[in-house]
Amino acid sequence: MTLPQTEGRNRVIIEGITPQVDGGRFAIKRSVGDLVRVEADIFTDGHDSVAAALLVHREGSAQWTEIPMEPLVNDRWTASFRVKDLGRYGYKVHAWVDHFATWRRDLQKRIAAQTDTRVDYLIGADMIEAAAGRATVEPDAHWLNDCAAALRAEATPIELRPIATTAQLEHLMLRYPDRRYTTESSRELPVTVDPVRARFSSWYEFFPRSTGASADVHGTFADAEKMLPYVAEMGFNVVYLPPIHPIGHKFRKGKNNNPQAEPGDCGSPWAIGSAEGGHKAIHSQLGTRESFGHFIAAARDLKLSVALDIAFQVAPDHPYVAQHENWFKKRPDGTIQYAENPPKKYQDIYPIDFESTDWKGLWEELKSVFTYWIDEGVTIFRVDNPHTKAFPFWEWAIGEIKREHPEVLFLSEAFTRPKVMYRLAKIGFSQSYTYFPWRNDKEGLIEYLTETSQTDVREYFRPNQWPNTPDILTEFLQTGGRAAFMVRHMLASTLGANYGIYGPAFELQEHVPIREGSEEYLNSEKYEIRNWDLEKGTSLRPLIAKVNAIRNENPALQNDWSLRFHYTDNPELLCYSKESEDRSNLLLMVVNLDVHYTQSGFVTLPLVDLGLPEDAPYDLEDLLTGRTYQWTGPRNYVELHPSHLPGHILRIQPRPAAQVSTVTVV
């Protein structure tokens, strides 16, 4: 016969709180300035009115900001807040029975039916007097006590009615509610607030060693620095470098992944570590700590963030191997286990054994790799194959690092099974590579982008879309010619607020695979130094610069969540819109997915949903060409020629900014 230890009179139920990830086990993600719209099912037994508040604080702080919740329909309530600062927030919901609201509601009914009695007013007077006792300001207490006294005076219901129904009374009673029996939602729900760049970023990846005077000359950070204006002028804001550490000599791979390196072959930057040093060292041919610092500073001057590649694997000559033998798997013959995908062997790479008896020492050391580079000025890390390292390590390491450095971002390079990719996002990765490279048809694009932008997945998984990478030269790019590169760039950059390209291979349309059926490049930069002709006439540089400028000027393209696909009557025409939070900036994209033929058809827009006039024409400006159009009604004609431009980016006539719902800045 055990009665609950807790208060049994907390009668309000709170359930179904959104957003939340796995019941609060993981944080939802936002960027600085973003809105968090919270909803919950809130109700009580019987017919009593309820009231509810959303409580928000900086994680760990004792100071909570309270935001009254408003009822929607079907027992659903909502309130919103805007996150102002980097770091972690927490939110929870409080709800309680509002006896005064019940009384007031019932009194209105009684007044309407003329069944109100003196006793009804006396009941109200008791509640008002109690509220006076809770008042924190003397004039309020005074006013409420006067009101209670007036309701208790000898008078008829008709005389008492106006006293009981003033707006001032309602206002003050809302200010001093009776919250003795308050239900609190079961678990504080966490929010991670990242820099805006987590939501909106344009990445440019290049190999610094390929920036020398010729393919025979190993480029340095000083050479790479000269590349930065080229990247900045194209409108990118993140420069991402493959690993910059010393490259192993043992079992070094030659050009085109040849198992036998020739003398002079530069090796793969992902075969990390040599006598020169490991993950905290710089490959001497690239430069020094100082020249890397100079590179970062030069990038910063151009408003470019530098992203570093962190690949937790080692070459056989990495110092870890000698210093921490037990971080690697030993084979019965005394050798260390190299990487394998049987029957393939990768003797140039030793994977780290996360079941090491010294896992604590290992975790600390790997974490210190990040903090080392953070101290050197790096704020973004592209993490190589995080899915081949233990999940608990990532959750711990990212959590620890972001506690100290909430400005740091982590991009997960996991091209693997969906649940694995989503888990990495849940445990802390700020952005994630996606299946975008292999979504080339209309159906596939709509299905995948809808999943990532319109379902709960978006609360923790931020897609970063790449048409190519040094590992991925898709068949579409191999075979589709220049138009294929244009289309994939336009899709990556207008479907996703975060995107990137591996250049200059991309803008120069490098498209020959090492062999048919492979997605590896012929003469891949992973294994050799290349020299790129950046001024080549066929370069897509002008188009990329144009699109990036449009992205930078239009908030509609700086978020993922507003993406909506629209009907077209042609399977090769993909139509979608995006808009800014205040709805003043609305862009309509129409892309021709066919890289060979002109395609035309009608697009159908949901005018009401988009806030467009049903009975008047509206103007559209193609931001790529400057041409203007006037459309009328939902159905309009479009025609696109693949050799010319991949599609339209139409800005619909500017509209006044919508009133964004009142929010509280915490």
Place this chain on the structure above:
Amino acid sequence: MTLPQTEGRNRVIIEGITPQVDGGRFAIKRSVGDLVRVEADIFTDGHDSVAAALLVHREGSAQWTEIPMEPLVNDRWTASFRVKDLGRYGYKVHAWVDHFATWRRDLQKRIAAQTDTRVDYLIGADMIEAAAGRATVEPDAHWLNDCAAALRAEATPIELRPIATTAQLEHLMLRYPDRRYTTESSRELPVTVDPVRARFSSWYEFFPRSTGASADVHGTFADAEKMLPYVAEMGFNVVYLPPIHPIGHKFRKGKNNNPQAEPGDCGSPWAIGSAEGGHKAIHSQLGTRESFGHFIAAARDLKLSVALDIAFQVAPDHPYVAQHENWFKKRPDGTIQYAENPPKKYQDIYPIDFESTDWKGLWEELKSVFTYWIDEGVTIFRVDNPHTKAFPFWEWAIGEIKREHPEVLFLSEAFTRPKVMYRLAKIGFSQSYTYFPWRNDKEGLIEYLTETSQTDVREYFRPNQWPNTPDILTEFLQTGGRAAFMVRHMLASTLGANYGIYGPAFELQEHVPIREGSEEYLNSEKYEIRNWDLEKGTSLRPLIAKVNAIRNENPALQNDWSLRFHYTDNPELLCYSKESEDRSNLLLMVVNLDVHYTQSGFVTLPLVDLGLPEDAPYDLEDLLTGRTYQWTGPRNYVELHPSHLPGHILRIQPRPAAQVSTVTVV
């Protein structure tokens, strides 16, 4: 720099476990003998194989039963168990990296590519030797050690291959897995196991006071006992009685809810309590503890369970009012607050105040009402308006009662908003009234029944479908004539495994409302004694008996979850099927929703899903008429006449029982 206190080498992730209700906050519900099919997303980093087990126990027991989980697709795993006993079970998932499975898989690939080396076998030998150390049976340890030694012998890979790939080795390695680094799912998930009657029940409600010789004579339990064979012969298995307690005299309502009772008016059984006693007393005109006990015993002999109505509200003369004044709300004028729905007043009823300072005393007393009647032999309670009493009370009371009496069932009579109804089910009510009375068209029926039988709702919410109750005479029944009663009975009893009728009003087609637009009966039994002519020629008794017999003989109709709707080309024809767990019993229902006109059309069956031949005819027997049909292909013609029968209950030719997946009885 805080490292986790827990083991960092538990590399396997377990998430998305189903079934679960609100993350394990509430129990899923099953009946004795039911299957629990558990699924979870299970994966680890990298390419290692994983293994997983479902662990089940009686709640609180230290003894766990382990069931190996099997992979499905996309990192989803499953295992099932069958619950044997009443009470509470708990389940959780364990998963670990299976290095031996990884080794074995990779070895197969190496053998195929002829790249296997002696070292590969030595690695296996180490694992096998370690397993020998874990063996709990000497011969197994011996065998494994021998095997390890054989793999370590001087021999070529070709010689070692057969030793490493025997089935016996795989078998023994599965028996002694290396589970040092095991991930456990975050929370034990609870299961409530109820009697089979929770899943399959046929309720008959009647007023015992209406079983006297005439409407002028107050019936007794002895009279009511004579009604039991009538009910049993109709095939019901639950007899439900409105409250049997003393009826209040103060503000007693007269016939047809007249605010002024005439002398001799019997009052409403829901106005509980008088000088005679309260919720633990018996209305003296009905009988005594002894005669009620006799009634229960007589019912039991007929395999009828007796369900009692528990309504936690009191008449002004209920003993609680004097003894526990603080269980009720006091008004400033010293009177007790009666029930209200402003401007309507119900002065004959005092609601209980769940914000009483003595809420602990109140909870204990209310719980003791149930235990009192359980001690008297009652095992089922129909709870009146549970949504007007505090949720925390129900969760506590039902939890406590079911801990002692897991055989007891609670039916929630809450006709209110959906989230409130579902919450009551989550916190413990075994069955629930539903919106079924007001779902009369095809679309509404399909939508609602799909929600309750095919979504997660079914894990905790068991619908009990009533075409009528003493409070609900729907417009459909008022205006549809005899056919309307037939249709609603057929729908209630074949759509839902749990259903009930309020009789004899139902079978005698009582259909006149107190006034137009009301769902209240004219001359309602709630306020007066009625005398029913059970032998009336137009009674639906034979049809009801027939349908109940079909329900009792066909397991397909004894579950809700197998319900599937099928396409018909006529909006008045509703077609659906149900089948037994082993699929051997398959019934197809076709109902004419139009109570006025003959309707005909084609039904389309998904032959493959139903296990029916695509290229051969199949036989159907109408269990209502005994007529047989032979159909071919998916599309067949049906014609139904409302005056004759409401529909078909077609048993499709018996099929061999399917192999029900191997399950472990716990």
